[in-house]
Amino acid sequence: MADEKKIELRVIAPTMATDKSPYKFEKSVDMAIMRCTTGDLGILPGRMPVSMVLGTGVLRIFDEDSETHMAILGGVAHAGDDVVTILSDAAFRPDEIDTQKISEEMSELRRLLDGTADLDEKHKYREDIHRMQVQLEVAKSEEK
Amino acid sequence: MPSMKAIKRRRLTVKNISQITQAMNLVATSKLQRARANKTAVGRPVQATFDIVYNAVCDERALSQPFVAPRTVKKTAYVLITSNRGLCGGYNSNVCKALNAHSKQNGKDFLIIPVGTKGRDYFKRRNAELIDAPPPSETPNFTEAKDVGDKLVKMYEAGDIDEVYLVYTQFFTVLSLEPIIRKVLPLDPDYLRCIVGTNLKDGEEFEDLGFFAKPDPKPASSLNQEVEFESGIENVLRSLIPWYLSMYLYAAMASSALCEQAARMTSMDSATKNAGEIIEKLTLQFNRQRQSAITQEITEIVSGANALQ
Numbered sequence: 001m002a003d004e005k006k007i008e009l010r011v012i013a014p015t016m017a018t019d020k021s022p023y024k025f026e027k028s029v030d031m032a033i034m035r036c037t038t039g040d041l042g043i044l045p046g047r048m049p050v051s052m053v054l055g056t057g058v059l060r061i062f063d064e065d066s067e068t069h070m071a072i073l074g075g076v077a078h079a080g081d082d083v084v085t086i087l088s089d090a091a092f093r094p095d096e097i098d099t100q101k102i103s104e105e106m107s108e109l110r111r112l113l114d115g116t117a118d119l120d121e122k123h124k125y126r127e128d129i130h131r132m133q134v135q136l137e138v139a140k141s142e143e144k
Numbered sequence: 145m146p147s148m149k150a151i152k153r154r155r156l157t158v159k160n161i162s163q164i165t166q167a168m169n170l171v172a173t174s175k176l177q178r179a180r181a182n183k184t185a186v187g188r189p190v191q192a193t194f195d196i197v198y199n200a201v202c203d204e205r206a207l208s209q210p211f212v213a214p215r216t217v218k219k220t221a222y223v224l225i226t227s228n229r230g231l232c233g234g235y236n237s238n239v240c241k242a243l244n245a246h247s248k249q250n251g252k253d254f255l256i257i258p259v260g261t262k263g264r265d266y267f268k269r270r271n272a273e274l275i276d277a278p279p280p281s282e283t284p285n286f287t288e289a290k291d292v293g294d295k296l297v298k299m300y301e302a303g304d305i306d307e308v309y310l311v312y313t314q315f316f317t318v319l320s321l322e323p324i325i326r327k328v329l330p331l332d333p334d335y336l337r338c339i340v341g342t343n344l345k346d347g348e349e350f351e352d353l354g355f356f357a358k359p360d361p362k363p364a365s366s367l368n369q370e371v372e373f374e375s376g377i378e379n380v381l382r383s384l385i386p387w388y389l390s391m392y393l394y395a396a397m398a399s400s401a402l403c404e405q406a407a408r409m410t411s412m413d414s415a416t417k418n419a420g421e422i423i424e425k426l427t428l429q430f431n432r433q434r435q436s437a438i439t440q441e442i443t444e445i446v447s448g449a450n451a452l453q
Contacts (some may be wrong), residue, residue: 022185
């Protein structure tokens with residue numbers, strides 16, 4: 001990009017590796033698009049301060065001409081002063097996702113979903129399946 | 145006076161103990177370095193989280209929100225951070241005594257969430273109301289802190305508790321460790337401003353929690369900017385508060401873990417020194433007795449020989 005102004009993106013997650021970097025992800029990027037509870041929100045440099053609740057979805061990170069993805073499973077984020085901080089309940093990079101294991105767990109959850117009549121349980125299983133679908137989507141985007 | 149055999153046996157025992165305390169001192173020194181690195185690594189995420197929470201709380205609309213608006217206090221919760229093991233001098237008892245004194249001064253009904261078995265045992269003996277929390281691992285991790293943080297939020301929302309204090313030990317230097325009690329719920333924007341260290345008003349000073357250094361003053365353009373809340377301030381705060389609590393707790397756990405190793409190192413060092421002094425005394429006592437036994441034997445031989453002549 002001709003304009004060199006960037007945003008500092010930082011992802012904090014419970015599984016963050018403190019021995020290397022205190023953040024799960026930290027990089028200066030051109031743009032980040034995240035899934036909020038109210039819809040997708042893109043953050044560009046110079047954005048006025050905004051705080052938002054995150055839903056389960058893919059965090060799309062644009063830098064130079066490349067696009068990378070991360071699975072964000074809920075949390076909260078704040079953007080201001082060209083710094084975007086995401087506090088995520090769980091965040092996974094594509095290389096951390098075990099697609100085979102998730103596929104197996106997903107089929108097991110689908111079986112449980114078909115077998116239960118309890119609405120609360122159905123809702124919980126659907127949410128879990130959605131989380132797994134997001135992770136698979138992120139893993140597949142890396143393979144392309 | 146103890147016999148020579150008894151002195152010898154005691155000297156051996158003290159020597160064995162001094163070897164153990166010396167080994168524990170070395171282990172604590174090595175763990176101290178790891179705990180120090182862990183505490184330093186925690187600093188930046190904690191600062192980032194506190195900044196976000198401060199940005200949300202300094203909005204006027206936040207003042208009437210459940211986690212910010214003060215309530216009539218019927219029950220106070222203390223989160224007490226201690227270690228799982230002893231042999232670390234006054235580290236555990238100091239923090240427990242600080243909680244005891246604070247609860248008496250506060251004079252309100254209270255319960256304790258002990259993070260660490262030493263604190264739990266201390267208050268179990270005194271029949272205090274305890275809420276069980278799993279004992280933390282030696283190197284605290286964020287997941288453990290988040291479990292306790294989520295539990296606190298649920299209890300606060302249910303009205304089981306009306307205010308939350310965090311009781312932990314702050315690290316200044318290896319020889320200077322201080323028990324600290326801080327109110328974490330309901331959130332006080334003025335207090336938060338002091339610990340975050342930005343936009344301080346006249347008369348307010350940055351309160352160093354030891355987690356991170358005072359941030360550089362922000363440019364005037366970034367001050368007094370209105371924050372937009374997607375999905376409403378209530379929902380944002382509801383999602384942020386567990387993070388604030390967990391991060392505060394995580395940093396306090398990291399600080400306490402560092403203090404535990406520092407306290408163990410210091411106490412094991414003085415234990416080794418004391419053992420050395422005892423060994424010296426016992427050696428002197430042993431040598432005196434041996435000398436007097438030899439002298440007595442020579443005197444007996446000489447007097448025997450004289451009697452024969």
